Amino acid sequence: MASMISRFLVIISYVLLRFLNDVHGGVTSNFIRSEFPSVDILLDNEVFAIPNGYNAPQQVHITQGDYDGKGVIIMWVTPVEPGSNQVRYGTSEKNYDFTAEGTVKNYTFYNYTSGYMHECLVNDLEYDTKYFYEIGEGDSARSFWFQTPPKIDPNASYKFGIIGDLGQTYNSLSTFEHYIESGAQTVLHVGDLSYADRYKYHDMGVRWDSYGRFVEKSAAYQPWLWTVGNHEIEYEPYMDEVVPFKQYLYRYSTPYAASGSTSPLWYAVRRASAHIIVLSSYSPYVKYTPQYKWLEAEFKKVDRKKTPWLIVIMHSPIYNSNNAHYMEGESMRVVFESWFVQYKVDVVFAGHVHAYERSYRISNIHYNVTGGAMYPVPDKSAPVYITVGDGGNQEGLASRFNYPQPNYSAFREASYGHSTLEIMNKTHALYHWNRNDDGKKVATDSFVLHNQYWNKSLRGRKLKKNYVHAVVPTLELNKV
Ligand SMILES: *[C@@H]1O[C@H](CO)[C@@H](O)[C@H](O)[C@H]1NC(C)=O
Ligand SMILES: *[C@@H]1O[C@H](CO)[C@@H](O)[C@H](O)[C@H]1NC(C)=O
Numbered sequence: 001m002a003s004m005i006s007r008f009l010v011i012i013s014y015v016l017l018r019f020l021n022d023v024h025g026g027v028t029s030n031f032i033r034s035e036f037p038s039v040d041i042l043l044d045n046e047v048f049a050i051p052n053g054y055n056a057p058q059q060v061h062i063t064q065g066d067y068d069g070k071g072v073i074i075m076w077v078t079p080v081e082p083g084s085n086q087v088r089y090g091t092s093e094k095n096y097d098f099t100a101e102g103t104v105k106n107y108t109f110y111n112y113t114s115g116y117m118h119e120c121l122v123n124d125l126e127y128d129t130k131y132f133y134e135i136g137e138g139d140s141a142r143s144f145w146f147q148t149p150p151k152i153d154p155n156a157s158y159k160f161g162i163i164g165d166l167g168q169t170y171n172s173l174s175t176f177e178h179y180i181e182s183g184a185q186t187v188l189h190v191g192d193l194s195y196a197d198r199y200k201y202h203d204m205g206v207r208w209d210s211y212g213r214f215v216e217k218s219a220a221y222q223p224w225l226w227t228v229g230n231h232e233i234e235y236e237p238y239m240d241e242v243v244p245f246k247q248y249l250y251r252y253s254t255p256y257a258a259s260g261s262t263s264p265l266w267y268a269v270r271r272a273s274a275h276i277i278v279l280s281s282y283s284p285y286v287k288y289t290p291q292y293k294w295l296e297a298e299f300k301k302v303d304r305k306k307t308p309w310l311i312v313i314m315h316s317p318i319y320n321s322n323n324a325h326y327m328e329g330e331s332m333r334v335v336f337e338s339w340f341v342q343y344k345v346d347v348v349f350a351g352h353v354h355a356y357e358r359s360y361r362i363s364n365i366h367y368n369v370t371g372g373a374m375y376p377v378p379d380k381s382a383p384v385y386i387t388v389g390d391g392g393n394q395e396g397l398a399s400r401f402n403y404p405q406p407n408y409s410a411f412r413e414a415s416y417g418h419s420t421l422e423i424m425n426k427t428h429a430l431y432h433w434n435r436n437d438d439g440k441k442v443a444t445d446s447f448v449l450h451n452q453y454w455n456k457s458l459r460g461r462k463l464k465k466n467y468v469h470a471v472v473p474t475l476e477l478n479k480v
């Protein structure tokens with residue numbers, strides 16, 4: 001580890017020197033990946049396999065179930081009949097000392113009828129403990145496990161993965177497999193899950209089901225924190241299905257009430273040393289709306305002495321220099337950016353754009369529509385904005401970036417991949433974006449993220465510039 005850090009430092013100082021004299025944007029990677037077909041994997045593929053046994057539970061996934069990480073929501077689907085709502089669990093394998101009872105629902109969507117959607121909250125768990133759990137009945141019972149996070153502790157280390165716009169193609173599979181290899185403990189999913197809305201009628205529900213089976217290999221064993229994207233809206237008047245997020249809400253519950261939210265679409269959790277705020281790009285957020293008022297109150301609850309790391313996730317990026325979805329996040333930026341700066345958010349993750357991009361620490365809160373400065377400027381209190389909407393869905397890559405690269409953009413590349421954020425302690429986190437490169441993952445954009453709150457040098461003296469220290473492949477540096 002020490003040698004890794006010192007290697008970072010050498011490259012960091014080299015990169016920093018370059019950036020100090022450079023008013024242009026950062027790096028546009030010229031990596032061209034070999035093309036996979038961007039089509040969904042066929043339903044009979046083993047990645048969507050239906051588990052054996054009559055009415056066997058499928059599409060098993062868990063998420064955090066409370067504010068501080070002692071609760072887990074377990075969800076699954078039984079295809080034929082409701083069956084049991086019970087979760088049996090305990091700290092040793094096949095020896096379940098506890099039971100919890102959940103609820104079941106079903107729904108129709110045009111001519112699709114869902115299976116039975118089970119949801120069970122398992123609460124008051126011990127921190128930092130491996131739990132085994134079993135669901136289903138008789139020969140069809142299935143068992144899984146998960147590890148609870150350490151207690152809320154400013155020094156706790158923890159590794160998050162960040163995945164966006166995943167879908168269910170071969171590119172999605174590559175991202176998913178690389179993510180599993182990464183050893184991260186919790187997924188922050190920045191929206192656009194199944195892309196079932198690329199289908200019509202009955203097939204939409206079918207593709208929500210196949211997606212649930214696709215991600216089970218990870219999502220049954222560690223929490224995925226879900227954010228809504230535009231593909232979850234499913235406003236389909238031609239089928240008379242006009243209630244936004246209907247299928248998503250039946251299938252993916254969130255612990256929203258624990259953070260005082262009144263909607264499952266926006267909420268916050270605390271996990272180890274991180275406070276994570278999940279926003280909805282597709283619900284009202286302007287002043288006076290429920291999401292706005294909730295966020296105003298939630299930021300006041302953040303205690304950096306307990307959770308040094310403040311992370312915000314949303315679907316539509318606030319800073320994006322790609323042709324795709326350009327400026328779609330602008331309205332949210334106008335409403336929320338000043339809070340991100342005021343509360344010194346460490347990093348904002350978004351998806352939506354099917355490419356990777358990272359910003360410097362910049363803000364545009366001085367912007368005044370009736371005149372004056374309009375450029376984002378370096379801002380040491382601002383978050384780093386990272387777009388990682390490159391999970392690999394069937395819409396393909398967003399390869400047309402705007403030129404010249406704006407000076408707020410540090411690094412961008414149109415390839416599929418995922419990110420990890422490994423919190424080391426209250427001051428340092430290691431960040432990686434891992435490109436899917438034909439069968440292996442390649443750490444392509446990496447840096448040490450310094451905590452925004454616990455950085456005395458930032459609080460004490462004024463730095464001329466406060467760029468994030470980029471570690472990019474040396475072959476790319478010549479292109480700056
Ligand atoms: C839900 O399941 C019950 C019991 O099988 C069935 O009677 C009902 O019609 C279903 N509801 C919907 C909305 O499909
Ligand atoms: C659902 O409706 C569509 C359009 O009306 C039709 O083509 C399809 O066969 C129906 N599927 C089922 C399973 O009922």
Ligand SMILES: *[C@@H]1O[C@H](CO)[C@@H](O)[C@H](O)[C@H]1NC(C)=O
Pocket residue numbers: 153154155
């Ligand atoms: C965290 O670590 C620091 C430095 O090692 C130590 O001074 C502090 O007491 C620790 N805090 C907690 C809550 O463990």
Ligand SMILES: *[C@@H]1O[C@H](CO)[C@@H](O)[C@H](O)[C@H]1NC(C)=O
Pocket residue numbers: 368369370371372
């Ligand atoms: C915005 O700009 C106008 C025109 O320059 C100025 O009168 C106004 O005070 C500015 N508003 C703010 C909030 O800075």
Ligand SMILES: *[C@@H]1O[C@H](CO)[C@@H](O)[C@H](O)[C@H]1NC(C)=O
Pocket residue numbers: 023360362375376377378407408
């Ligand atoms: C980008 O360039 C503009 C115009 O030169 C300047 O005002 C602004 O501060 C620069 N922003 C950053 C983030 O360097």
Ligand SMILES: *[C@@H]1O[C@H](CO)[C@@H](O)[C@H](O)[C@H]1NC(C)=O
Pocket residue numbers: 005424425426427428
């Ligand atoms: C935090 O982690 C970084 C990177 O591993 C290390 O250099 C630093 O000394 C650690 N700080 C404390 C207080 O342990």
Ligand SMILES: *[C@@H]1O[C@H](CO)[C@@H](O)[C@H](O)[C@H]1NC(C)=O
Pocket residue numbers: 427428450451454455456457458466467468
């Ligand atoms: C504070 O941030 C600066 C610039 O990001 C970095 O060089 C420095 O090491 C950080 N200090 C701490 C204590 O993390």
